[in-house]
Amino acid sequence: EVQLVQSGPEVKEPGESLKISCQGFGYNFSNYWIAWVRQMPGKGLEWMGIIYPDDSDTRYSPSFQGQVSFSVDKSINAAYLQWTSLKASDTAKYYCARLATLLGKTFDYWGQGTLVTVSS
Amino acid sequence: SYELTQPPSVSVSPGQTARITCSGHALSKQYVSWYQQQSGQAPVLMIYKDTKRPSGIPDRFSGSSSGTTVTFIISAVQEEDEADYYCQSTDTSGGFEVFGGGTKLTVL
Numbered sequence: 001e002v003q004l005v006q007s008g009p010e011v012k013e014p015g016e017s018l019k020i021s022c023q024g025f026g027y028n029f030s031n032y033w034i035a036w037v038r039q040m041p042g043k044g045l046e047w048m049g050i051i052y053p054d055d056s057d058t059r060y061s062p063s064f065q066g067q068v069s070f071s072v073d074k075s076i077n078a079a080y081l082q083w084t085s086l087k088a089s090d091t092a093k094y095y096c097a098r099l100a101t102l103l104g105k106t107f108d109y110w111g112q113g114t115l116v117t118v119s120s
Numbered sequence: 121s122y123e124l125t126q127p128p129s130v131s132v133s134p135g136q137t138a139r140i141t142c143s144g145h146a147l148s149k150q151y152v153s154w155y156q157q158q159s160g161q162a163p164v165l166m167i168y169k170d171t172k173r174p175s176g177i178p179d180r181f182s183g184s185s186s187g188t189t190v191t192f193i194i195s196a197v198q199e200e201d202e203a204d205y206y207c208q209s210t211d212t213s214g215g216f217e218v219f220g221g222g223t224k225l226t227v228l
Contacts, residue, residue, distance in 0.1 A: 032218050036215065037219075043154075044204075044219060044220075044222040045157075045163065045206050045208075045222070046219065047208075047216065047217045047218060047219060057214070059215065061216055062216075085201045086202050088204040089150075089178070091175070095162060095163070097163075099217075100168075103169060103172070104151035104153070104169035104170075104172075105151065105153075105210050106151070106153040106165060106168035106169070106208070107153065107155070107163070107216065108164055108168070108174065108206065109165075110162040110164070111162065112159065112162055115148050
């Protein structure tokens with residue numbers, strides 16, 4: 001069974017750094033793009049970008065370029081989303097999702113989401 | 121930047137048919153997927169490649185496409201279908217993915 005399991009909720013102060021994770025199970029993790037999606041409180045889904053675990057090829061949405069970074073650790077089938085200096089406006093739920101290109105570029109499996117709260 | 125336009129809300133009575141539209145200038149060339157998001161839950165894929173249903177999704181959920189507008193259709197709506205629905209497609213100019221603004225389906 002395919003599963004994406006994300007790390008737990010985080011509470012941080014502005015200016016702090018953070019790295020959240022998304023671990024894949026039940027499929028060849030290296031061969032599917034992983035996307036990160038933001039959902040701010042009461043708002044819709046925003047595509048942040050994608051990373052290909054096999055070679056770490058990365059594409060960022062212009063809205064998020066320079067604000068976050070993606071990485072992977074193939075040895076443990078994990079993808080990461082990282083901030084170096086959090087802002088209050090980063091408060092949101094963050095989802096990872098598997099991109100199935102053979103199904104017409106659809107997100108066929110999603111993690112449960114990681115709630116990030118940034119507050120002083 | 122590329123935008124997909126959905127109505128903010130749709131209301132329907134139980135047993136009726138709900139239709140949610142998604143418009144975008146590239147939709148005649150790019151596939152659309154639809155996701156259901158129940159309150160507090162992760163999104164779930166309902167339709168891909170405009171009209172295809174993943175295994176496990178009931179056949180009362182369907183999709184259609186005409187030009188630059190695609191439509192997500194729920195036949196015989198049930199109370200449990202009350203949720204937010206999002207369309208998603210690809211921006212051909214940048215190769216980026218984009219979501220519509222979402223539609224809140226209310227079952228009266």
